[in-house]
Amino acid sequence: MLKIAVLGSGKGSNLAAILEAADAGTLPAAVACVISDVEDAYILERARQRNIPAYYVDCAPFKTKLDGRAEEEVIRIIRSHDTGLVVLAGFMRMVKSGLLEAFPQRIINIHPALLPSFPGLEAWKQALDYGVKVTGCTVHFVDAGMDTGPIILQRSVPVLDDDTPATLHARIQEQEHIAYPEAIRLIAAGRIRIEGRRTLVLPEVPAGGSKKSRPGAD
Numbered sequence: 188m189l190k191i192a193v194l195g196s197g198k199g200s201n202l203a204a205i206l207e208a209a210d211a212g213t214l215p216a217a218v219a220c221v222i223s224d225v226e227d228a229y230i231l232e233r234a235r236q237r238n239i240p241a242y243y244v245d246c247a248p249f250k251t252k253l254d255g256r257a258e259e260e261v262i263r264i265i266r267s268h269d270t271g272l273v274v275l276a277g278f279m280r281m282v283k284s285g286l287l288e289a290f291p292q293r294i295i296n297i298h299p300a301l302l303p304s305f306p307g308l309e310a311w312k313q314a315l316d317y318g319v320k321v322t323g324c325t326v327h328f329v330d331a332g333m334d335t336g337p338i339i340l341q342r343s344v345p346v347l348d349d350d351t352p353a354t355l356h357a358r359i360q361e362q363e364h365i366a367y368p369e370a371i372r373l374i375a376a377g378r379i380r381i382e383g384r385r386t387l388v389l390p391e392v393p394a395g396g397s398k399k400s401r402p403g404a405d
């Protein structure tokens with residue numbers, strides 16, 4: 188059973204989707220802790236409702252990054268729960284080298300666009316303003332760049348003529364709620380191998396087969 192730490196700054200609908208998949212028995216993972224940089228973020232409330240340890244970490248004086256004392260605190264909390272994967276779910280800060288080095292190739296993020304198009308904030312609005320006909324969501328490993336790490340999986344969403352930023356974001360989120368549990372399922376099964384910029388999905392191991400040498404299989 189893969190233990191995961193979830194970091195978020197907002198309403199936590201992706202956390203809810205991960206918990207639902209775990210409850211349904213389709214995701215062999217357990218959320219061990221939830222951490223937020225926003226004291227009253229609903230993601231913390233969702234965790235508390237489920238008796239999952241929920242932590243607010245004050246990230247001042249930084250506005251957009253997780254650095255310094257706050258970064259150390261986040262690393263300490265994650266380590267104390269012995270987690271194998273760090274899941275960013277609407278976490279609105281850039282993670283820096285301390286966290287990346289503490290959990291190498293063990294931090295993933297979900298982005299509301301088909302990367303490398305529209306990195307950064309309000310990607311659904313960027314897509315609408317640009318005029319693309321197809322957008323979507325991307326689950327990727329986190330590296331030091333902004334939404335630049337190796338892509339694990341993507342799901343597409345058509346842009347409709349009468350879309351507003353809100354309607355498009357809502358349809359992208361429906362796909363996120365499928366994509367994130369699916370990506371975590373593949374990692375939990377040790378089926379994702381990183382090769383340079385690419386990730387490869389390894390075939391399913393038959394019951395009783397060896398999972399050695401696959402990241403995520405331990």
Ligand code: GRF
Nearest residue numbers: 197198199200201277298299
């Ligand atoms: C999602 O749209 C995700 O792609 C982006 O932040 C949003 C988080 O939503 N990174 P929620 O808090 O999981 O509902």
